[in-house]
Amino acid sequence: MNRTALRGTFPDLRVDANRDGIVDLSGKSDERLEDSQLALFLPNLDDDAKRCGPGEDLYSDALFGNDYDPKVDRRLLTCNDAQDDIVNGSRDEQDLARIHALPLPDVVDRATVVVSGAPAGAVRLFIRQGGQLRAFNPATEKVPVQALRNGLELLLEGRDIIRDNSWDGSVRVSLYLPSGAGDSVRLRVAPLLLQHTLQHSQRVLLSPYKLLSREQFEELYKDIPEYLYEDYVSDLQFFNMGYGEFRDTLNAARRSARVKPGLKELNTNTDRWTQDIFEPAYASVPGADGKPQVMRILIRSAQLWRVGGRAVFSLRGPDVGVVQQFSTDLPATVDQSLNSLGNLDAVPAHTAHGVHYPNGRILLGSGE
Numbered sequence: 001m002n003r004t005a006l007r008g009t010f011p012d013l014r015v016d017a018n019r020d021g022i023v024d025l026s027g028k029s030d031e032r033l034e035d036s037q038l039a040l041f042l043p044n045l046d047d048d049a050k051r052c053g054p055g056e057d058l059y060s061d062a063l064f065g066n067d068y069d070p071k072v073d074r075r076l077l078t079c080n081d082a083q084d085d086i087v088n089g090s091r092d093e094q095d096l097a098r099i100h101a102l103p104l105p106d107v108v109d110r111a112t113v114v115v116s117g118a119p120a121g122a123v124r125l126f127i128r129q130g131g132q133l134r135a136f137n138p139a140t141e142k143v144p145v146q147a148l149r150n151g152l153e154l155l156l157e158g159r160d161i162i163r164d165n166s167w168d169g170s171v172r173v174s175l176y177l178p179s180g181a182g183d184s185v186r187l188r189v190a191p192l193l194l195q196h197t198l199q200h201s202q203r204v205l206l207s208p209y210k211l212l213s214r215e216q217f218e219e220l221y222k223d224i225p226e227y228l229y230e231d232y233v234s235d236l237q238f239f240n241m242g243y244g245e246f247r248d249t250l251n252a253a254r255r256s257a258r259v260k261p262g263l264k265e266l267n268t269n270t271d272r273w274t275q276d277i278f279e280p281a282y283a284s285v286p287g288a289d290g291k292p293q294v295m296r297i298l299i300r301s302a303q304l305w306r307v308g309g310r311a312v313f314s315l316r317g318p319d320v321g322v323v324q325q326f327s328t329d330l331p332a333t334v335d336q337s338l339n340s341l342g343n344l345d346a347v348p349a350h351t352a353h354g355v356h357y358p359n360g361r362i363l364l365g366s367g368e
Contacts, residue, residue, distance in 0.1 A: 015100075203261055
């Protein structure tokens with residue numbers, strides 16, 4: 001099909017098919033071929049407007065995993081930029097993938113948009129009208145004639161990561177005129193990659209040395225009346241011997257690595273194992289300025305009882321999101337210690353035994 005000859009009479013959708021960060025509306029660089037790669041879009045899980053504070057007390061329902069309420073964990077997850085149907089400022093707009101249609105100056109009727117290939121709720125569309133962006137529901141509305149004449153602009157928002165093999169991350173967006181003429185584009189959600197040790201460190205985190213208050217202690221150990229608060233304080237001081245030296249050494253390593261922000265303490269309740277509660281990852285797409293548009297995604301460990309993991313939500317903000325996935329009905333006999341994310345790491349790109357791994361490999365510890 002000669003797409004150039006059909007311009008202005010036949011829908012011509014464009015996305016960033018060549019992944020240079022720009023949707024080409026005048027040339028052919030973003031015309032799709034059968035073997036072309038798919039344009040990418042981000043899982044928009046950050047909080048660009050900083051409206052998702054975790055609350056005054058992450059742990060009001062739990063003391064070191066006792067009597068925790070899973071509803072709190074679900075509530076913490078349900079605030080990010082993909083959870084509402086507005087674009088939260090210009091920074092949020094940069095996290096959306098553009099879909100353009102070349103102008104159809106002679107069109108006289110509204111057009112239909114069809115989204116297919118993705119699970120329900122996995123993506124959302126926005127439309128630009130009169131210079132403003134608003135949510136567009138293709139199931140209940142059609143594209144206005146004036147938008148078609150001016151050149152339709154849609155923005156695609158990813159609302160989740162790929163979680164299992166039931167979805168490969170791709171989505172098809174199609175535009176159809178009443179005549180039946182149409183065009184389609186396909187996009188894919190950017191893959192989630194784990195951070196590895198050759199990447200530059202930007203922040204160093206640790207859990208502070210923390211004592212339970214007497215009130216918290218008495219509630220936690222109410223069934224062991226012979227265990228006194230003074231004994232607990234003495235025990236904790238013993239277990240935390242060397243903490244000051246550890247902190248000083250870690251801070252010296254931070255300075256040596258030229259990480260400018262100081263050590264950041266996470267309020268992990270009484271959980272001291274910072275590396276176990278989450279794993280840093282990221283997704284990225286090409287940016288219009290030649291720099292990648294990066295979304296950091298913090299993966300919380302799959303340990304619902306580990307309430308200290310809620311601290312990861314205090315890190316959510318612009319270009320930083322959080323994901324979690326739990327099983328709430330595991331038998332008590334199941335050992336979940338292998339789900340501690342200190343048990344998982346990534347090695348950078350390398351070649352081993354004649355096989356090249358351009359994105360590195362994930363290492364996961366196992367039992368016997």
